[in-house]
Amino acid sequence: MNTPPSPSPAAERTDGSSVQIGALVPLTRPGWIEAGRHLLAGLELAVGDVNDAGGIGGRPLELVVRDTAADPHRAAAVVDELARLGVAALVGEYHSVVARAAAARADALGLPFLCSSAVLDTLTEQPTEWVARLAPAQSHSWQIYAEFLLRAGHRRIAIAAESSVYWASGARILRAYLAPRGGTVTELDMRALTPTAMCDELASNRATALLLLVGHPQPAMSIVKSVRRDQRLTEIMIGAPAGQPEFAEWAKLLGDDSASIPFLRYLPERLSPLGAQVETALRERLAEAPSFVAFEGYDTVAVLTDVLRTHGTDQARTAESWSRVAVEGTRGKIRFSRTPGISVWQWAWAPIQVVDRDPIEPNRFRILHAG
Template identity: 80%
Template sequence: MSTPPPPSGAERTDGAAVRIGALVPLSRPGWVEAGRHLLAGLELAVREVNDAGGIAGRPLELVVRDTAADPRRAAAAVDELAGLGVAALAGEYHSVVARAAAARADALGLPFLCSSAVLDALTERPTPWVARLAPAQSHGWRIYADFLLGGGHRRIAVAAESSVYWASGARILRDHVAPRGGTVAALDMGALTPGAVSDALVDRRATALLLLVGHPEPAVSIVEAVRRDQRLAGTMIGAPAGQPEFARWAASLGGAGAGIPFLRYLPERLGPLGARVGTALRERLAEAPSFVALEGYDTVAVLAEVLRSHGVDRARVAGSWPCVAVEGTRGPIRFSRTPGIGVWQWAWPPVQVVDRDPADPGRFRVLHAG
């Protein structure tokens, strides 16, 4: 077994593996399906890097830790991975968990390329150590708000659980639609049953209900309750956080889960790289890959290029973020400093609003692009 690189991240030339720490939700209450797709993308890219000769002749190794959507567990994993001598961190899907990991990585001086988490305030202060591939929540959710307004929705309700992420999303929506004559009413899912949501929608005369809640529950029960209520036959249900992206949504709800718009970070058409990777991921997952799987692949593609060009010293890896120019599965990836965001940001990945086609829930329809 290879001796791990020293914790300082100093250069090694003896052929030992170059390690990347991967943070992924693989058990409940984490969104396990998203974690599985993210890990598949990470692993596929590592395999391809090694098939192409690794990092200056050294194999690339992924050291995976399950965060289970627990910020404390993620922070402890960062400490452990730093001690194992990883050159950088990758991954994570849940925003609140990624924020804890980013804070710890910043404190330790450990580069972290966040794959999927979107919370704007990923760190409390600007840091040179963290970069992100996913678009900031404010960017994607404003595009979603434009979609709602374009569809004539001015009275919007959000069924929300208590979370920094959900509260941030509700605030972005409210701030964007209010100047355009819209309102956003919060329905506290800590106080309401899914059945009571229907009465609240009728009382508020809402034309759209957004699910700012976990999946499968209470999201599935809310959808079922609203779909059954004849008073709400014309009410649009939306899920900006992307719950309907994954197969389990369709399996849980069938046709009732169709026609629910969500955000997806894909271009209108994948280029040759994205198409090839998508085919390989489909074989690996035995189902259509989500954009989250492509985010995982792109994460390793970026880190591999950085490690080849700048070596495995952690400070040099972090110092390379502004120099990145990598062709990703969804377009050219470059990082910049974006106002209001304290990490190096890809500004911006492609953003779509899509839903599952009611006539064929296995097919996605693009409703809006930003």
């Protein structure tokens, strides 16, 4: 654990000033704007609820929001800026590669970071006390997805993949789980193939499932449309473990083609009374059904508020408190532990579902598998 060189500027104050927390959110392209909007909605709703309940020791909680735009270098610079401003902690981020850059910088500066939504296992190269995470690690959730594939009878898997640490990690997890169980994974490099050429490759290798390990909206949209219109591929299942179909934009842009594409989301089968209350408020705020990312945002502030109220706003005390968290969130009881292979404090685990959009009613989700 790195030690800050001097006392935190966010140490206890009694002057009635706000308790500031820095929020990292993708709000512009090439960031996934819709995910950022849902994450921010959850964060803001929770901050409002905290302040309605008296804030942090009578001081209002304030979000200092910064757009990461899915840029790791920008995220690292934002962490430096927020540290200079004296925020008590950092929250947020959706994109795994961006969260990794933010976590590394937060660790170096000695600034607590509660990561909301990014799943990449290795957020920091070395174990750290400064970073905790709510989203399940990719190695855990993607194994559940691989289990779903096998149970659905899919053993010849093709993946349409772009180049990134996140997609490469996902492909490794799938191979490691499927290979010992009789499955095969063939990678189709979307840097070299057009969607039409990819369909030709797919038709020749006899895969029964194609997984989208690519960006949204493109090339994911073009791939789905090409496969759906190719008569040779009518029996193939399209899957999206990273969760692209979760958001309303997916159904809006793809129409009927948006359905029957299984993906991961991190919600329980039934929400608790708190979760149901938050769902209603989020739906009002977003003017659409909230995604699991919005719930992750709300839970992030709920957890951090508990820490700040119990242990104060000193940054070092916050980092020392992750192991003592026991908060009833919107999706279950949240506790952090040290998990093998994970370098940060981890909620093990958020509820995990494999769901798809109903072909009869694309705005309705069907639960296909849970882990």
